[in-house]
Amino acid sequence: MSLKIYNTLTANKEIFVPVRPGKVGIYLCGPTVYKPSHIGHAVGPIIFDAVKRYLSYKGFEVTWVVNITDVDDKLIEEAAKQGCTVPELAHRVTENYLAALEQLGVHGIDHMPLASEHIGGIIAMCERLISRNAAYVSGGDVYFDVSADADYGKLSHRKPDEQQSGSRELASGQKRNPGDFALWKAAKPDEPPEVQFDSPWGKGRPGWHIECSVMASHYLGETFDIHGGGMDLIFPHHENEIAQSETCHGVPFAKYWMHNGLTRIGTKKISKSDPEMARRMGELTLGNLLSKYSAELLRFCVLSTQYRRPIEFSDEDLDAKRKGLETFYRLFERIQRITGQDPYASGTDLDQIHSSVNGEVEQAFVLAGLNHRARFLEAMDDDFNTGGAIGVLFELAGCINRFMEEQRLDTRHDARLATLAAAAVQTMRSIAAMLGLFEQRPVRPDASSGLVNQLMEVIIAVRAQARSDKQFALADLIRDRLAALDIRLEDRPEGTHWRQGR
């Protein structure tokens, strides 16, 4: 099986062949850090984190770069509003963003460069483009001349002269053509000094697109493998990156362009300025969501859908997904009860146990487990179909539960069969790890104190007495009253367990 990736450039699924054998370079457009990040800013990193994990699993050596744009009109505006410097604002927002990514299990980013740290490279690129007659200086600004790039528009499949010029016309006083875009912007007198950089054209700062071109080639080379971002970046941002990079270096820029679907509210994308949308966006802030839902649930939600499709993060949806996730947590708890071993610690998996298993039922079980893994990998090979892959995970869970049910492992002690079930769980965890799921025991939002534990022991003991005395009305009353406190009791053969939440 070979990996296929949908490439926006060709509008087709293509077999993935890296530029350099064995190595993969990935560049993902990160946020402009001027206000708290929303869930949409985490979607790309979560998806590409899974992409990197999968490529690593397939044996590639992956380098993944996510940029932070920390010099920009919006930052200047927002910093002025807050009465702080641009770097202070950028730093604060970036720190929050990084903390959220950390929580979300996005650990694979190798480099996170700041635009402000690559001013030298940006200026050099501008100069080179000017020397190639692809850019021109105009009143302290530097513009890229779109007419210098014969295949401009190849990513978004559009022709510049057929587009509505719109408000772009207004800001084009210095431009030769409305489609031209700024590589360098001259400083305005009222702008703070920390965003005024020296350049051959006077004080100023980079335009929007060039920092990505510079940083991508700096870390990954002039030609690299995968460039990603939200669908809304296809035009003009990525189109312009291609134009300036390929004109500057004379070689292809990124080989594969992957664009993720956008987060929506209802049927609308989240980034409109009407008040209702703004209010809902506030709810979808990363900080806010992480305070309401577990990071693993958010990650699970993102990956439950194929990355090119739009996603909505409604409470109803998150709730339904959370119930699904519980299936896995319960399976792990059950394995722990049966084997006494921590399923989150590494242990023997089906591969290791495979050859030593005998017995028809046992062998069938091992084979079924390995078959699920094969189907999981097949889904991932098909343009990182994480939604399909998660479906396979659910089926595997059902398969393992069925085995334990049929073998009555909850009540019957059979170390050999229990080990088998535990091995299947290990195999499940090893593939789920490609999605960054089930790496550690879920943290219950309201962890119980020692006193609560002790009180629960007392209550359960009292109820157990009532049950053995057949005072079921009393036993049920206790259970109902606890349920009202969001505490669930589960009477199992070996005793009563309790849990908070569902």
Place this chain on the structure above:
RNA sequence: GGCGGCGUACCCAAGUGGACCAAGGGGACGGAUUGCAAAUCCGUUAUUCAUGGGUUCGAAUCCCAUCGCCGCCUCCA
């Protein structure tokens, strides 16, 4: 106006020409289990994939048209 995408059950969602079945999750309803529950397992819940044509031995999947929704062309992950 130009370019692009989407429409699969009550909800979310995979599948994008075939060789057994349109995955899976949530919900609902039955059954096993349980003192009753919870959890788990089993079964039911789309002869059908927005609609109408067409291509094909064969289509949810390709083509055309229609309807509906959305994105980009201006800052946006």
